[in-house]
Each structure stands twice: as C-alpha cells, then as structure tokens.
Amino acid sequence: MSAPLRHEIAGAAEFGRVALLLGGDSAEREISILTGEAVLGALRARGVDAEPVDASGAALVAALQGGGYDRVFNALHGPGGEDGVVAGLLELLGLPYTGSGQSALAVSMDKHVSKRVFAHAGLPTPDWRMVRDLPDAERSANELGYPVGFKPNNQGSSFGVSRVDEASGVAAAFAGAARYGEDVMVEAWIEGAEYTASMLQGEMLPVIRIVPPDERFYDFHTKYESEETRYVCPSGLDRKQEVEVNRMAELAIRELNVSGWARVDLMRDRSQAFSVLEVNTVPGMTSHSLVPMAAAQADISFDELCWRILETSFERGGPAGGH
Structure with missing residues (x-):
C-alpha cells in the first residue's frame, strides 16, 4: 500500500451517535466483550457519543433502528459478526461501519477460501x-x-x-x-517463529514477533490467559526481512479486498522462509492484543487507535446525523 488511506475526522461530533457492537452469539463472545469495553472507554474518553449494543439475539435489528445511530464500530469476533452477516444487515439499514466490507469479511473468515486466494496470488501458505x-x-x-x-x-x-x-x-x-x-x-505444521503484521488505514505498523512460553504454540491460553507469552516489537527482523513480511501482508490484504484495519499472521520456518496463515479483519483490542501493541510502537495511543478505526466507517460514506 503506497500511501495511507485516512479519512481524518477533526472533532467527535462528526461521528454522530455511534453503536458499538459487541458480544454476539459466537464462541468468541467473551473476547468481543473485552474488546468492546476497551474501545468504548477509549472513544468516550475522546468525547465520542458511543453506546454499547450487544449483538446477541433477534433484538439487534430493533436496537439499531431505534437507537438513533449514525454509524457502527464493529467489535464482534467470530461467526455472525466477523463473517459479513452483521455487515450485510448494517448495509441494509444504511449504517456505515468500521473496517472491511461484507464480501471481504466473508472471504477472510473462511480459512479455506482465503488460503486458495493466497495460493492463486503466489503467496506461500502451509499446505x-x-x-x-x-x-x-x-x-x-x-x-x-x-x-x-x-x-x-x-x-x-x-x-x-x-x-x-x-x-x-x-x-x-x-x-x-x-x-x-x-x-x-x-x-x-510449520516449525519456526510466528509474526504478525498490522494495517491501519493503508499503513503498515511495526511487525511483532510472538514468543509463547515453553515451546507452546500460540493457542487460546497463550493469547488471552498467559502472562508469560512475550511480544517482541521491534520484531528483531532485519530491514530486508521486515520489508518482506509487510510486502506479503499487504498482498494478502489486497487480494482479499480487506480495508480499514486488519492483522496478518505469518510463520517463518527453519529455512527462514515466510508463509501467510490468515488475515484477521476484526482483530482483538484486549490487554493482550497485538494491534494496540504495534500501534504503540508507532506512537499511536490506544485512544487514538480506536478513533482512527472509527474513521474507517467513512470509507463507505454516510455523513453524521440522520438515522
């Protein structure tokens, strides 16, 4: 991505009233709640009129239609929220939302389809x-x-x-x-080191190396519960390697038509070759999450990061006011 793609918003009033979607019905409900609560605090600290909306059950449509909302911050993880289903609903309701569009969400959530896209684009990915x-x-x-x-x-x-x-x-x-x-x-299975590259409004953030404890892989426990997992940023890669990681991450993002913000997970095998695992279109924003760590290394505070993610809702139009 040759240049940042930022629709910069100067004042909180321009966002209008924001519905922050969190929770939902997927297995990732609790992680989504943690993400949503963190984002909600950050947006309110910057003066944004944001309200949490639990996307669980059939009451979601009525809540969105009756809340006077102007746009949506999508903090839903997993099926229902991260796979384009809720995005389709928001488009029917005429509500702009953060991050990628419906089709990009659907393709990225489907690991099989996204890996076929990677392979077609010439991106290495594990068999x-x-x-x-x-x-x-x-x-x-x-x-x-x-x-x-x-x-x-x-x-x-x-x-x-x-x-x-x-x-x-x-x-x-x-x-x-x-x-x-x-x-x-x-x-x-690739034996080697795991890395993650994050994108914010077309700009790649510093790469992070993930070092789980005791030779474990990066599973649920090491992601969300362990205090022993180390996150190395700067990653320790030399400039040429970091450029290559970002090139691969950008290509994966572009091929899936992902926009706004995202995180790409990669592995480096023992021959030092990199492979793309997957693209995350609604990354976590918890205390253990990677995008906030990368942003901090780029001197972007958590509050500013949440503000800039909310700015991505303008990519699909929809001025403040009127819903």
Whole structure:
C-alpha cells in the first residue's frame, strides 16, 4: 500500500451517535466483550457519543433502528459478526461501519477460501486439506505428515485449534475442531517463529514477533490467559526481512479486498522462509492484543487507535446525523 488511506475526522461530533457492537452469539463472545469495553472507554474518553449494543439475539435489528445511530464500530469476533452477516444487515439499514466490507469479511473468515486466494496470488501458505469426518482427517494428516494442525474453518481466537504429533491424537483433535462447525482444516505444521503484521488505514505498523512460553504454540491460553507469552516489537527482523513480511501482508490484504484495519499472521520456518496463515479483519483490542501493541510502537495511543478505526466507517460514506 503506497500511501495511507485516512479519512481524518477533526472533532467527535462528526461521528454522530455511534453503536458499538459487541458480544454476539459466537464462541468468541467473551473476547468481543473485552474488546468492546476497551474501545468504548477509549472513544468516550475522546468525547465520542458511543453506546454499547450487544449483538446477541433477534433484538439487534430493533436496537439499531431505534437507537438513533449514525454509524457502527464493529467489535464482534467470530461467526455472525466477523463473517459479513452483521455487515450485510448494517448495509441494509444504511449504517456505515468500521473496517472491511461484507464480501471481504466473508472471504477472510473462511480459512479455506482465503488460503486458495493466497495460493492463486503466489503467496506461500502451509499446505492443507479440508475434512468432514474422521477417516478423511486421518488420511489427510498422513498425507501432510506429522506434525499437523487442526482448526475449525470459520472460527477465530484459536478456539478448537490443536497440534497433533502422531496418529493417535487425530480423533481428539478432529472432535475438538468439529465442535465449531462441520468444515475442519488439517494444515501442515510449520516449525519456526510466528509474526504478525498490522494495517491501519493503508499503513503498515511495526511487525511483532510472538514468543509463547515453553515451546507452546500460540493457542487460546497463550493469547488471552498467559502472562508469560512475550511480544517482541521491534520484531528483531532485519530491514530486508521486515520489508518482506509487510510486502506479503499487504498482498494478502489486497487480494482479499480487506480495508480499514486488519492483522496478518505469518510463520517463518527453519529455512527462514515466510508463509501467510490468515488475515484477521476484526482483530482483538484486549490487554493482550497485538494491534494496540504495534500501534504503540508507532506512537499511536490506544485512544487514538480506536478513533482512527472509527474513521474507517467513512470509507463507505454516510455523513453524521440522520438515522
């Protein structure tokens, strides 16, 4: 991305009344609430008229129609909020919202489809198979070679993700991933270092290296519960490597038509080659979250970060006032 794509807002009144969508009905509900509460405090600290709206259940439409809202900050994680479903509703209601549009959200949330897009664009991504039953899971794991990762196809926050080192672990891993949907991804496991590159309004933020404790992988516990996971920023990569990570992240973002803000997760294998894992279109904004860390390294405070994400709601039009 050659230049920042910022629609700069000078005063809080220009945003109008903001519905901050949080919670929802997915497995990531509690993470979304943490994200939403943090963002709500930041926006209110800057004078934004923002109100939390729990996107759980059928009352959401009435809440949005009856709240006098001018735009929406989407803080929903997982199916329903991060896959384009709520975005479609917001477009029908004529409410501008933060981040990517409906189609980009849907494609990015579908790990299988997004990896096909990466492969078509020439972006390295770990080999994978899609399975729906245990025999296929066992066959796919054997074809890919151990270790392999199991993950739900349409889920975030590492829910249902596990590493399998031998055939005896396949059944439990498959069952754990299948709890979150019938489509399960079996993915070749990359031994190496994990990195993440964040984008804000077309500008790449400093890359972060993630170092989980005790040789664990970056699972739910190490993401949200452990105080031992280390986040290294600056990442320790040399300039050439950091440029390459950002080039790959930008290409992944562009190919998925993602806009506004995002986070791209990558691995570097033992030969020092990078691979793209996935693009997160509504990254977490909790105390353990990566985008705020990257922003801080770029001298962007948390309050300013939330303000700038809210600015992305203007990319789809909709002046303040009138709903």
